[in-house]
Amino acid sequence: MITVEFLGPIGKPPMEVEAGTLGELAEALKNVEGVSEWLGTSAVAINDAMTADRNAPLKDGDKVSILPPVCGG
Amino acid sequence: MITVEFLGPIGKPPMEVEAGTLGELAEALKNVEGVSEWLGTSAVAINDAMTADRNAPLKDGDKVSILPPVCGG
Amino acid sequence: MELYNGSLDVKTIFGRWLDEHQQSNYGAYIPFVGIIREEGGIEALSFDIYEPILRTWFEGWQARAAERGAIVKFAHAVGDVPVHTSSYISAVFSPQRRVALELIDAFVEDFKANAPIWKYDVIDGKRIYAEDRSTPMEGAGVLAGSQKGEELGVRN
Amino acid sequence: MELYNGSLDVKTIFGRWLDEHQQSNYGAYIPFVGIIREEGGIEALSFDIYEPILRTWFEGWQARAAERGAIVKFAHAVGDVPVHTSSYISAVFSPQRRVALELIDAFVEDFKANAPIWKYDVIDGKRIYAEDRSTPMEGAGVLAGSQKGEELGVRN
Numbered sequence: 031m032i033t034v035e036f037l038g039p040i041g042k043p044p045m046e047v048e049a050g051t052l053g054e055l056a057e058a059l060k061n062v063e064g065v066s067e068w069l070g071t072s073a074v075a076i077n078d079a080m081t082a083d084r085n086a087p088l089k090d091g092d093k094v095s096i097l098p099p100v101c102g103g
Numbered sequence: 104m105i106t107v108e109f110l111g112p113i114g115k116p117p118m119e120v121e122a123g124t125l126g127e128l129a130e131a132l133k134n135v136e137g138v139s140e141w142l143g144t145s146a147v148a149i150n151d152a153m154t155a156d157r158n159a160p161l162k163d164g165d166k167v168s169i170l171p172p173v174c175g176g
Numbered sequence: 177m178e179l180y181n182g183s184l185d186v187k188t189i190f191g192r193w194l195d196e197h198q199q200s201n202y203g204a205y206i207p208f209v210g211i212i213r214e215e216g217g218i219e220a221l222s223f224d225i226y227e228p229i230l231r232t233w234f235e236g237w238q239a240r241a242a243e244r245g246a247i248v249k250f251a252h253a254v255g256d257v258p259v260h261t262s263s264y265i266s267a268v269f270s271p272q273r274r275v276a277l278e279l280i281d282a283f284v285e286d287f288k289a290n291a292p293i294w295k296y297d298v299i300d301g302k303r304i305y306a307e308d309r310s311t312p313m314e315g316a317g318v319l320a321g322s323q324k325g326e327e328l329g330v331r332n
Numbered sequence: 333m334e335l336y337n338g339s340l341d342v343k344t345i346f347g348r349w350l351d352e353h354q355q356s357n358y359g360a361y362i363p364f365v366g367i368i369r370e371e372g373g374i375e376a377l378s379f380d381i382y383e384p385i386l387r388t389w390f391e392g393w394q395a396r397a398a399e400r401g402a403i404v405k406f407a408h409a410v411g412d413v414p415v416h417t418s419s420y421i422s423a424v425f426s427p428q429r430r431v432a433l434e435l436i437d438a439f440v441e442d443f444k445a446n447a448p449i450w451k452y453d454v455i456d457g458k459r460i461y462a463e464d465r466s467t468p469m470e471g472a473g474v475l476a477g478s479q480k481g482e483e484l485g486v487r488n
Contacts, residue, residue: 037224037226037292037294038224038226038292038294038305039224039294039296039305039307052318052319055319056318056319056320059319060319069317069319069320070316070317070320071312071316071317072312072316072317072319073312073313073314073315073316073317073318074315074318074319075229078228078229078232079232080229080232080313080314080315081315081318082314082315082318083318084318084319095226095229096319097226097229097292097313097316098294098310099307099310099311099312099313099316100289100290100291100292100293100294100295100310100311100313101288101293101294101295101306101309101310101311102223102225102252102264102287102288102291102292102293102295103210103252103263103264103284103287103288103291103293103429110380110382110448110450111380111382111448111450111461112380112450112452112461112463125474125475128475129474129475129476132475133475142473142475142476143472143473143476144468144472144473145468145469145472145473145475146468146469146470146471146472146474147471147474147475148385151384151385151388152388153385153388153469153470153471154471154474155470155471155474156474157474157475168382168385169475170382170385170448170469170472171450171466172463172466172467172468172469172472173445173446173447173448173449173450173451173466173467173469174444174449174450174451174462174465174466174467175379175381175408175420175443175444175447175448175449175451176273176366176408176419176420176440176443176444176447176449186350187343187346187347187350190343190346190347191343191346194342194343194365198416199416201369201370201371201416202367202369203366203367203368203369204364204365204366204367205364205365205367206362206363206364206365206436207362207363207365208360208361208362208429208432208433209350209360209361209362209363210359210360210429211358211359211360211361212359213357213358213359213427214357215357260354260355260357271369273364273366273440273444276364277364277436277437277440277441280362280433281433281437284429284433285433288429
């Protein structure tokens with residue numbers, strides 16, 4: 031199991047998901063209401079390290095963060 | 104008569120010179136010790152307005168300032 | 177890196193950073209102070225921050241600045257920041273003027289584009305995501321069907 | 333435009349400018365603080381300023397900034413400024429971040445190149461013109477034989 035947390039304006043509580051790669055996680059999230067519409071513009075971190083690799087492996091206990099468009103300053 | 108003042112590091116007291124244009128002033132200054140060596144790198148103002156026009160006319164009572172290389176900040 | 181609840185005390189932060197480096201022999205100190213503009217009927221802006229990734233992002237910038245003999249700093253507000261007060265200060269200290277001017281520009285722009293911070297308008301006490309002013313971070317879209325990774329033969 | 337005898341009181345100037353524009357609805361405030369570096373055995377730098385032309389130069393910049401909805405400010409020291417203290421502060425206030433970042437760069441660079449200010453190293457109490465760091469102003473050489481005006485048929 032991995033934990034997916036949704037940052038900023040997505041405003042969803044964390045989810046537990048079964049997935050071996052980011053690609054599999056994408057499949058699992060693509061029909062989740064209130065989440066799917068953010069996937070096209072969100073970046074991803076695994077255990078707080080940013081990644082853009084859909085092949086990135088996930089293991090039990092990993093935390094994946096979904097980061098929607100930002101505007102600091 | 105015009106008054107020529109030498110700014111910053113030139114360190115010369117003001118001079119009174121007879122000249123009808125900046126070009127004539129250049130002639131008058133080119134052999135003045137402690138001044139001639141600054142002419143190649145100095146800018147000029149007539150009555151506190153910068154000019155780079157050698158034809159610029161000078162009239163009695165004008166003040167010409169000689170501004171050597173700068174370094175503010 | 178300093179995070180504060182609500183508006184920044186700009187003068188105190190500016191002065192403290194100056195004092196810290198009084199003897200460091202830097203020749204240029206350039207702070208960038210961001211102030212909340214009154215526009216669109218807002219009473220405040222509000223900010224969420226994800227601190228672990230912000231810290232990593234900032235460590236990358238500290239390393240980049242160090243390569244040029246410079247240092248970078250920033251302070252940012254969390255939560256509500258009323259109009260005409262400050263949410264954000266970045267700064268560069270550098271021996272050289274040129275390095276400082278180039279770094280403050282690049283640092284502030286990258287902060288805007290890639291720091292994990294989310295902005296909300298506060299209107300009539302309600303918090304509304306500033307979607308129109310927000311930018312997808314580097315690598316955004318990795319979980320979407322249209323993501324570029326697919327072109328590389330990654331299975332969907 | 334503010335001229336001071338000796339080192340600038342950086343915090344006071346920074347804070348006063350901030351206060352002056354607290355309600356002006358500018359979104360970005362970028363000061364550039366120049367600090368005297370200890371190098372080459374100097375104990376201080378020293379400055380001469382020709383105020384009438386500096387004022388004209390600055391009025392040109394105020395007009396240029398106003399065209400972009402921004403304002404520029406500066407303070408500079410006259411006379412001796414000991415190492416590790418400040419001789420110079422410039423600042424831009426602007427509604428927009430990009431305008432502010434571009435203006436502070438251009439303003440500081442032009443200040444260096446064209447403000448009528450002369451710098452001296454102070455070593456063992458002696459004032460030595462910083463010739464190697466100084467730049468001829470725009471239009472320099474008009475009184476020299478080799479001046480470009482001659483190419484335009486100006487009599488020598």
